Amino acid sequence: MASSLTKDSPGAPSGEKTFFGHPRGMATLFMTEMWERFSWYGMRAILTLYLVAAVLDGPLEDRKVLAGAIYGVYNAVVYMAAMPGGWVADRLWGARRAVLVGGIVIALGHFTLAIPSDIAFFCGLGLIAVGTGLLKPNISAMVGGLYEGQPSARRDAGFTLFYMAINIGGMVAPLLVGYLGENVNWHLGFAVAGIGMSLAVVQYVLGGRHLGDIGREPAKPATPEEKRAVLRKVGLWVGIAAAALVIDLLLGTYKIEHIVNVLAVLGVVVPIVYFVVIFRNPALTSEDRPKIKAYVWFFVTAVLFWMIYDQSGSLLTLFADEKTDRMIGGWEFPASWYQSVNPMMVIILAPIFATLWVKLAQRNREPSTPMKFALAMLLIGGSFGIMGLAGAAAANSETGKVTVFWLLSVYLAQTIGEMCLSPVGLSLSTKMAPKLFVGQIMGLWFLATSTGNALNGWTTKLNAPLGDALYYSLWAVIAVVAGLAFMTAGKKIRALMGDVR
Numbered sequence: 001m002a003s004s005l006t007k008d009s010p011g012a013p014s015g016e017k018t019f020f021g022h023p024r025g026m027a028t029l030f031m032t033e034m035w036e037r038f039s040w041y042g043m044r045a046i047l048t049l050y051l052v053a054a055v056l057d058g059p060l061e062d063r064k065v066l067a068g069a070i071y072g073v074y075n076a077v078v079y080m081a082a083m084p085g086g087w088v089a090d091r092l093w094g095a096r097r098a099v100l101v102g103g104i105v106i107a108l109g110h111f112t113l114a115i116p117s118d119i120a121f122f123c124g125l126g127l128i129a130v131g132t133g134l135l136k137p138n139i140s141a142m143v144g145g146l147y148e149g150q151p152s153a154r155r156d157a158g159f160t161l162f163y164m165a166i167n168i169g170g171m172v173a174p175l176l177v178g179y180l181g182e183n184v185n186w187h188l189g190f191a192v193a194g195i196g197m198s199l200a201v202v203q204y205v206l207g208g209r210h211l212g213d214i215g216r217e218p219a220k221p222a223t224p225e226e227k228r229a230v231l232r233k234v235g236l237w238v239g240i241a242a243a244a245l246v247i248d249l250l251l252g253t254y255k256i257e258h259i260v261n262v263l264a265v266l267g268v269v270v271p272i273v274y275f276v277v278i279f280r281n282p283a284l285t286s287e288d289r290p291k292i293k294a295y296v297w298f299f300v301t302a303v304l305f306w307m308i309y310d311q312s313g314s315l316l317t318l319f320a321d322e323k324t325d326r327m328i329g330g331w332e333f334p335a336s337w338y339q340s341v342n343p344m345m346v347i348i349l350a351p352i353f354a355t356l357w358v359k360l361a362q363r364n365r366e367p368s369t370p371m372k373f374a375l376a377m378l379l380i381g382g383s384f385g386i387m388g389l390a391g392a393a394a395a396n397s398e399t400g401k402v403t404v405f406w407l408l409s410v411y412l413a414q415t416i417g418e419m420c421l422s423p424v425g426l427s428l429s430t431k432m433a434p435k436l437f438v439g440q441i442m443g444l445w446f447l448a449t450s451t452g453n454a455l456n457g458w459t460t461k462l463n464a465p466l467g468d469a470l471y472y473s474l475w476a477v478i479a480v481v482a483g484l485a486f487m488t489a490g491k492k493i494r495a496l497m498g499d500v501r
Helices: 025-055 060-080 082-093 095-113 118-146 152-183 186-206 224-250 256-280 289-313 315-323 335-362 369-396 404-432 435-466 468-488 490-497
Strands: 005-007 017-019
Touching (some): 017 025, 060 082, 060 315, 060 435, 095 118, 118 435, 289 335, 289 369, 289 404, 289 468, 289 490, 315 335, 315 369, 315 404
């Protein structure tokens, strides 16, 4: 890492070492995020395959449908947890402690998955969801804190660099965890993911001195009465959920689909309720209100983007497993390895896009944020257009399989779209968030992923009755129409954004 540290780069105090020209604290957050994403993407690479092979009962087709629904809803729960995680940082602990506790809980979750028991498996998933909710929004908010008072383009470049950390971990994890899980033992794969998360915690503690005072204290500490009120509400809702589950079990009507459907509904309802709460909060100033209105546009667009994009871990993984020729010579590589393709492409493209945005900004030709989001939707729609053709080709093939180039083309289109939306959206969230709501607005950004995945809990069920060609083509058309609509509304959205660019 020493070779990446230089002195006296722009934006750093004189004589202070920097990380690729960015604040030194970025190295700490970069490495922590890299190992955390290693654990997450390693587990995610084998989750659907493990559910189909070892956990769920019934005919294969039914197991695949349910596995896809569980995968989507679980992703939704993980990102939904970012909302209370942001609140904990903003009102109770500060981002610094929230990230530390979250990392420890995630590591415990992965090691719990390594226990060969169905009960331990679902308990482990729950721990990972709680820990990720504490870590994910708050580490991103801390990245934003490193660029306080610096130009917008530099902040965007910083988030793009941070995004590389996500994808370095995401690239390596499926290769190692996926191979061990599919070819040696599922639980060994989960244990290796836990080791990765443990390294994230160690890195975070050792590098904390480079973060200064960022995230040490909550932005608006909760009063004792507010703490008691939240505790009562949490207890009430946990009690209601537990009572509903007990009644379902006693009546003999329990099915795992009941939990999946309830969580899917929550994934849609929670962001709607939360936006209402923000708009009704007296602390929201007249200057910030139009920005939050603009943010709703970005949120809805991101929901549709992630709904399509995150099917890579469910339907596209099953397509890779069953309908893609994975032979190299006489050896068939694991289907989970496809999960490394997108992160690898991001690693290649991220520095290109980071440089591109800065260069275009210097020439006053950088696309507006609404235009970047519109391009992302056109590209994600194009990727599913390719998937529709791939599905038709597999159906008409003698072997029922297509070459690897179909999925590689899909991931390339999705990656370029991701570079137009995800790091830009992260940066936008820190710029548009009122100071008292930074952690919670970051939680809202991740909640867009949650809502998209919650919708996946239902939409992926359409794949079986519609077939690959029609299913993917349908969503391709919807995404392209949404992109064109966002492009048309760009001027209105920019007006609502005010001084944010």
